[in-house]
Amino acid sequence: xxxxxxxxxxSLVPSSVMVGVFFAIPFVMILLTSVSTPAEDVDYxxxxxxxHFERFLTWFYIxxxxxSAGLCALIALISLLIAFPFTYLLTTFGPRTQTSWLxxxxxxxxxxxxxxxxxxxxxxxxxxxxxxxxxxxxITEKSFSMSPSAGAVVAALVYLAVPFSVLxxxxxxxxxxxxxxxxxxxxxxxxxxxFFTVVIPVxxxxxxSSGVTVFVLTLGAIIVPQVLGRPEHWTLSVLxxxxxxxxxxxxxxxxxxxxxxxxxxxxxVLVTRYAGGAKS
Amino acid sequence: xxxxxxxxRFMGTAAATGALALAAPSIARAxxxxxxxxxxxxxxxxxxxxxxxxxxxxxTGIEVQSIAVPTGETWxxxxxxxxxxxxxxxxxxxxxxxxxxEGAGQKIFKSLDESKIPNLKNVPDTFEDRYDDGALFGxxxxxxxxxxxxNSDEIPEAPDSWAAFWDEQYKDxxxxxxxxxxxxxxxxxxxxxxxxxDILDTKDGIQQVFDKLSEVVPNVRLWYKxxxxxxxxxxxxxxxxxxxxxxxxxxxxxxxxxxxxxxxKEGGILDSGYWIVPEHAKPxxxxxxxxxxxxxxxxxxxxxxxxxxAPVIDPALTDLTxxxxxxxxxxxxxxxxxxxxxxxxxxxxxxxxxxxxxx
Numbered sequence: 001x002x003x004x005x006x007x008x009x010x011s012l013v014p015s016s017v018m019v020g021v022f023f024a025i026p027f028v029m030i031l032l033t034s035v036s037t038p039a040e041d042v043d044y045x046x047x048x049x050x051x052h053f054e055r056f057l058t059w060f061y062i063x064x065x066x067x068s069a070g071l072c073a074l075i076a077l078i079s080l081l082i083a084f085p086f087t088y089l090l091t092t093f094g095p096r097t098q099t100s101w102l103x104x105x106x107x108x109x110x111x112x113x114x115x116x117x118x119x120x121x122x123x124x125x126x127x128x129x130x131x132x133x134x135x136x137x138x139i140t141e142k143s144f145s146m147s148p149s150a151g152a153v154v155a156a157l158v159y160l161a162v163p164f165s166v167l168x169x170x171x172x173x174x175x176x177x178x179x180x181x182x183x184x185x186x187x188x189x190x191x192x193x194x195f196f197t198v199v200i201p202v203x204x205x206x207x208x209s210s211g212v213t214v215f216v217l218t219l220g221a222i223i224v225p226q227v228l229g230r231p232e233h234w235t236l237s238v239l240x241x242x243x244x245x246x247x248x249x250x251x252x253x254x255x256x257x258x259x260x261x262x263x264x265x266x267x268x269v270l271v272t273r274y275a276g277g278a279k280s
Numbered sequence: 281x282x283x284x285x286x287x288x289r290f291m292g293t294a295a296a297t298g299a300l301a302l303a304a305p306s307i308a309r310a311x312x313x314x315x316x317x318x319x320x321x322x323x324x325x326x327x328x329x330x331x332x333x334x335x336x337x338x339x340t341g342i343e344v345q346s347i348a349v350p351t352g353e354t355w356x357x358x359x360x361x362x363x364x365x366x367x368x369x370x371x372x373x374x375x376x377x378x379x380x381x382e383g384a385g386q387k388i389f390k391s392l393d394e395s396k397i398p399n400l401k402n403v404p405d406t407f408e409d410r411y412d413d414g415a416l417f418g419x420x421x422x423x424x425x426x427x428x429x430x431n432s433d434e435i436p437e438a439p440d441s442w443a444a445f446w447d448e449q450y451k452d453x454x455x456x457x458x459x460x461x462x463x464x465x466x467x468x469x470x471x472x473x474x475x476x477x478d479i480l481d482t483k484d485g486i487q488q489v490f491d492k493l494s495e496v497v498p499n500v501r502l503w504y505k506x507x508x509x510x511x512x513x514x515x516x517x518x519x520x521x522x523x524x525x526x527x528x529x530x531x532x533x534x535x536x537x538x539x540x541x542x543x544x545k546e547g548g549i550l551d552s553g554y555w556i557v558p559e560h561a562k563p564x565x566x567x568x569x570x571x572x573x574x575x576x577x578x579x580x581x582x583x584x585x586x587x588x589x590a591p592v593i594d595p596a597l598t599d600l601t602x603x604x605x606x607x608x609x610x611x612x613x614x615x616x617x618x619x620x621x622x623x624x625x626x627x628x629x630x631x632x633x634x635x636x637x638x639x
Contacts (some may be wrong), residue, residue, distance in 0.1 A: 127518060247353070
């Protein structure tokens with residue numbers, strides 16, 4: 001605490017301006033638009049009109065919101081189930097192996113959602129997809145298509161999310177005090193028991209933050225549900241895009257975006273309070 | 281192949297061309313310089329640049345600066361935003377039915393002087409858009425058909441009626457456009473099962489049509505927003521049937537793909553783009569001259585040959601041969617979209633549609 005308070009505050013100015021300009025102002029505009037009122041001569045006027053939220057309050061949109069939350073929670077869970085054991089094992093290897101793997105995983109992040117969605121579409125198609133391999137092995141008689149389907153959406157979203165999970169878990173797992181594991185083993189616990197009773201509790205904050213990040217991240221996925229899913233698998237984000245781009249109903253799109261924001265914010269608050277805060 | 285389908289492709293190109301079009305107003309127009317003409321980016325714009333604008337310049341001496349515009353409402357919004365700044369992102373541009381109706385409601389299009397468009401006499405009344413006071417603001421430019429397209433490997437005998445969509449034997453085999461306002465399936469259902477689109481006059485009627493249309497849902501495998509995705513699936517036979525654009529389907533067939541476009545006996549869906557002029561467009565005379573030139577039989581024929589669109593004027597006025605005409609249209613009475621309902625009941629139709637396709 002050697003720096004004077006004023007200069008400390010001054011050093012905050014550039015980042016605050018950036019956050020203000022690029023985050024707070026658009027956010028306020030979305031809020032204002034979501035309560036705007038339709039007008040004859042222009043698209044809408046700023047007012048305090050809750051009709052767009054009333055429109056949301058039908059079972060269809062509520063069900064879509066719940067579905068989106070459920071889907072993203074499932075994706076977060078599956079990615080953790082894949083990423084955690086992988087990352088844990090990775091930390092037991094030497095630094096060279098770790099670095100190569102991390103570079104490989106980082107490279108995955110450069111693939112856009114669009115690219116991933118369309119690649120999976122080809123992978124799951126009847127004519128050029130893995131259906132051909134299954135038919136060739138002889139499990140099925142003919143090749144078949146696996147998309148659009150719920151499974152296709154889940155597979156592609158998990159593919160999208162796993163690199164994030166790994167990268168978020170890696171620091172905690174690599175800093176894990178190995179003497180804890182040795183102590184556990186010395187006291188006679190099996191590797192499996194050590195894993196569940198020592199490794200997981202110790203790295204719980206990382207697990208939670210990784211899960212929450214993946215949840216929020218997949219909540220914003222648009223292309224994957226749209227390309228690989230049927231309409232019943234479309235998330236709230238897809239509906240927002242529909243309203244904003246195709247129906248050009250900005251107020252309703254904004255209202256849905258606010259709902260999505262409230263949804264993700266409450267999940268973050270709930271999870272960090274009841275899961276993260278209880279750590280010993 | 282992909283370049284030819286990007287005309288109405290929404291995702292990606294819409295945004296990209298939108299950015300282009302936004303940048304355009306900053307280019308100052310020199311006096312007597314080119315007029316800025318907006319057409320749908322991709323195959324459309326390229327064909328116009330290659331075949332149509334040089335003819336126009338040769339005939340009138342007016343240069344054309346081509347602008348790629350997004351389809352749908354995005355372009356309308358850009359025109360509206362520019363109008364607030366008293367500018368126009370293009371001097372004259374193509375616009376489809378639903379956004380045109382909406383823009384007309386807010387009077388953002390310039391009224392045209394009919395005396396400066398003598399060739400308007402070629403254009404039927406149905407291709408003239410007027411304000412309530414009778415002032416002309418939109419003139420038909422090009423038409424295209426949405427037809428029943430099939431993969432001939434998978435379905436050797438193409439059905440001759442839209443009613444095939446309701447046939448249980450096509451369960452999980454159909455691809456349809458993903459929005460009420462671009463698939464025009466309410467109109468198709470009304471004509472196929474209710475004897476015409478008059479039933480769509482009332483909300484109760486639309487609900488009845490929705491009830492009938494919902495029987496199609498189990499047969500639908502893909503509700504597409506991206507033309508390319510459906511075209512690929514149709515060519516491969518992955519989704520062997522659906523509604524698709526007649527011109528692009530013809531192009532695919534000519535490239536050897538087993539794609540057949542059938543005009544059902546109830547008629548193909550006839551959609552069209554009109555020329556509209558943003559309120560603040562400056563070169564008024566040149567704009568009228570352009571619309572006049574586009575309404576000549578020669579230009580309309582050239583559009584059919586080179587862009588693959590159906591003429592908006594009586595084909596008898598053109599020198600198109602029977603085969604050339606058959607390639608772009610059909611003598612059967614078309615299904616004309618009811619653009620008005622998507623404006624009058626916009627929210628309700630969009631909600632009911634979303635609920636319907638989600639099962």
